[in-house]
Amino acid sequence: MFPTPIEKVSPTARTAYHAGVWVSLLLWLLPLGAMFLTSFRSLADISMGNFWGIPSEWMIIENYSGVFQTTPMGRFLLNSLMITVPTVAGALAISSLAAYALAKYNFRLNIVLFAMFIGGNFIPFQILMIPVRNLTIDLGLYDTIIGLVLFHVAFQAGFCTLFLRNFIKALPNSLIEAARCDGAGEFRIFFVLILPLIRPALAALAVLIFTFVWNDYFWALVLVQSDSVRPVTAGLEALKGQWLASWQMIAAGAIIAAIPPVSMFFLMQKHFIAGLTMGATKG
């Protein structure tokens, strides 16, 4: 059994090893823990400098409900959801179609189009801020949820297509040929045969794209200016001015914003790690 199971090492070394592991974990969790504790505190505690002690009064309900009552946080969360879910669906829909064509058909433009998708995976999208902003203004999509969804889909399409292409490429051709011999049309083959087979890859991608898009702040900053469209990340930044040094509110707001992607991760942990590893090693 390799590597040596820790049970076979001397007791002192084992204790030291365990201690090291847990100390490094705690060190890594320190910033998150600080934020969590702060979100339970009263403002008095923070200005008194009570950071690590037990909060002098527990303000959990006050702080968290305060976030929703005094700010449009509920609206921001809803906006984030309305941006993220259609983006995930849209990106997966168009990418799975494109990935299938690139993986299983020989046609003249295959290489050219493939190169375009690779490019779409690696361009630093921030540099496109000027033309994209002007384009949304020209199309009447500036400061709309549709505009954000459209560009998020476009920016994720390259990554999704590459990811799915590698996955579909590994499926045996004989399956598709058999279906063709049985007289199935090309679209039927895709929907009835291919889609069910790539479900694990789609699940992994869905988790990844969900977190990417939910966590985006940059495009919300460039393409949005009103509260009715603003997602939770940009909302948090906009509220900074209102909250000033009320760190217990900022902490509560930050935790609320982090809950959806983190719970998504806990629910679909296996898919998430599989997705990251697949994407990085084979993409």
Add this chain to the structure above:
Amino acid sequence: MTPSRIFNRATPYLFLAPAAIVLVVALLYPIGYLTVASFFDWRMGTPFADSTFNGIDNYLWILKDPNFRESFGVTMTFAFTVVVLEMFVGVGLALLLERPIRGMSVFRTIFILPMMIAPIVVGLIWRYMYNPQFGILNKTLKEWGLPAIPWLSSPDWALPSVIIADIWQWTPFIFILSLAALQSLSKSALEAARIDGASEWQQIIHIKLPLMMPVLVVAALLRMIDAFKVLEVIFIMTNGGPGLSTEILSLQIYKTAFVSWELGRAAALSNFLLAIVLVITIAMFLYTKIRDARLAKAQAAAEAY
């Protein structure tokens, strides 16, 4: 040709059409636009149609601009430092934690959390930690009788502070990839080394690390590409300051475009950053191609033997 044959030929194009259209509109068109705009004296207030062509002036201006040179230096320092440190910590932790011990899955799960959190939230968390009045770092230093550190307010400390936050968020990425690579290593090589009496340390240096190398190189290059794109965390923590001490290129582009509204110059800056990222990307593809070719050769040789 019969209609059905035409339809058959068109099928791949039909499948590709939606994605291709989206990519052309949202990617190719903006890149073209940017390239053209970088040759114009285009500022806020003038529509692009009225701006004057000024050749490569924008690029010349960039090369002469001391702010650009400083920002370029900051970007390079930032990217190389975070990648090197994240590789060391991430790979080191993966080697340590590869052993089967109790509670490992909990550790892995929790360790990945920083990656899941929005960059803006990461920025807020660290700004809070670094806060001179309310921040727990200085408070703790004071309790231990150590002098306070001007984390984000001094030009000397701001960049290291930002780097610490990036390491905190992205080491888990290297960690997951290294762990996956470690677990897929061929057991027979390790077994052979053990039988030959290789110590733990020798196994790591001579067997594990060389076998992990392909994944590690790709992981490092991916992080490098990302490090050139980082914007949000720094935007929240320092907004580039104090002075230009943390103004990485992507932030400078943003400011040139939407704060001073010099759109032509911002476009030229954008193309510069694009070129850097392109070079790294091509390096990565060449590396994987060469690696695959070597592997195929080795395999062919093994089969012939």
